[in-house]
Amino acid sequence: MTSKTPKIMILYASYGDGHYQASKAIEAVFRSKGVSEVFLLDLMAEAHPVLNGLTKFVYLQSFKTLPSIYGWVYNFTKEMQPETSLLGVINSFGINKLQQLINKAQPDLIIHTFPQIAMPRLFKKTGKSLPFVNVVTDFDLHGRWIHPDVDRYYVATDDLKQEMIDRGISHERILVSGIPLKPDFVPERIPETEALAHLDPSKKTILLMAGAYGVMGGIRDISETILASGRYQIVAVCGKNEDLYRGLNEAFGSSPDFHLFSYVNQVAAFMRASDGIITKPGGITLSEALACRLPIFLYRPVPGQELNNALYLKNKGIARIANNPKSLAAQIDALLTNESDLSDLIQKIENLRKPEAAEVIVDDIMTQWFEPASSELVLTAEGSSYIW
CATH class of the missing domain: 3.40.50.2000 (Glycogen Phosphorylase B;)
Known part of the structure; x- marks a missing residue:
């Protein structure tokens, strides 16, 4: 644990709008609590813009022209184990860029709102470690969300928590928070x-x-x-x-x-x-x-x-x-x-319904990893912070 004001990095993807909205919701709550250094990163867009554009196009077109094929692939890989070669390839995209950005931003904790779990491969490559958590943004669980190195999972329902437990995740690492929504x-x-x-x-x-x-x-x-x-x-x-x-x-x-x-x-x-x-x-x-x-x-x-x-x-x-x-x-x-x-x-x-999921997630992160500072942190009207 640390008593300093933390730096948070949130990894998302722009396949649809939901992962970004969940990330913005979490960011808004952190900032409301005086955590001003919150960095949002669309890793694929940043690291591989051409490939990201292509895969995004294919993903969106699949809803119109090939929904049954997309569904077959999703369900066929749903029980996939975290160390399979396919997941290893998927999760390796962008790790060099991620390493650069982490070195630059120096975050204290990483949040995934999209199931491209890049951090374990980066840790293996660099020998370094940071706490990182997954915020599952569906009511359904795909194997891509699960990895033994994830420190904490935030899920929508008790049923989803039980499914994770059945897949070998200890219940202490799972919090039923709901899916994070904007303060509105x-x-x-x-x-x-x-x-x-x-x-x-x-x-x-x-x-x-x-x-x-x-x-x-x-x-x-x-x-x-x-x-x-x-x-x-x-x-x-x-x-x-x-x-x-x-x-x-x-x-x-x-x-x-x-x-x-x-x-x-x-x-x-x-x-x-x-x-x-x-x-x-x-x-x-x-x-x-x-x-x-x-x-x-x-x-x-x-x-x-x-x-x-x-x-x-x-x-x-x-x-x-x-x-x-x-x-x-x-x-x-x-x-x-x-x-x-x-x-x-x-x-x-x-x-x-759990409309305050973003607040629950941020409060839990702060409790688990960051002790409150001894002095009171106050947020100004402009959104910057200072110690009172």
Whole structure:
């Protein structure tokens, strides 16, 4: 343990937006506690920009064109052991760059929010050591997250903790924290937004989120089916997919019940204003919906971690899964018009939601590795710190 203010490095990847958002959430809590030296590193982008761009493209395209192949690869390798040759190759990408950046930044602790566990290979190469932890950002466990040298794991659920224990990880090294979310999702901090001021209070609101890169399919058919009943209004968020935005605007832009947005930062406010969400089942988005006690409807989840996330929440009685717009609309009607079922669902969500996960993770890290300084650390309005 040390009493100095620590330096923290967070390793993430930009395959989707969730790993970055989890990293930013952890960073925000560290900074709120006066830890000003927090470094975020997209290791693949920094070390191998061309390869990173290629693999990112393939990853995003797999959701559209080859979902079954992606799912097969994910599930085939799910039980992979940490010292296999394949994982050794994957985890070796970028370690020379990582060594340079660690030498420069001199962090006291490393956090992984993406399962490319580079630190053990770096330790073996250099003979040096640092504490490092894994923040698992899904409700499903893949073997890539596990390595015997990881000092601590932060996971979403008790079920995930038990699965890790079954794989040989001692329970003392696992904390059920939840998946870290931005401070906006702590209930008393959820803001309002003028962007939704024109919603019709007489109709229930369905939030349709296509993902950060707008890769969820079937959105036009879903919107057409839900709007046809006249009972709902849709708030559609297209992420960074400009083609999707233009197509939906052409199809539904004149409808008073269709409200269209591209990429938004006020996700908590959008969820709070809604009665249900249709989305792709990424771990962060699901955790955000749970934090807002929002009924979840999942459409054709892609095989792999997202389908496994979806099935986990379905088995918990929290999420509904549909494979065509008609059955999706029927599920929405059945739930949102039945107060008893809705109340039961909200209670199940209550048992699983953990909106303050980022705070739990940071508090635990500080307790495990860094003693509080004897003097009080105060954060200024500008975000810099000084000793009072």
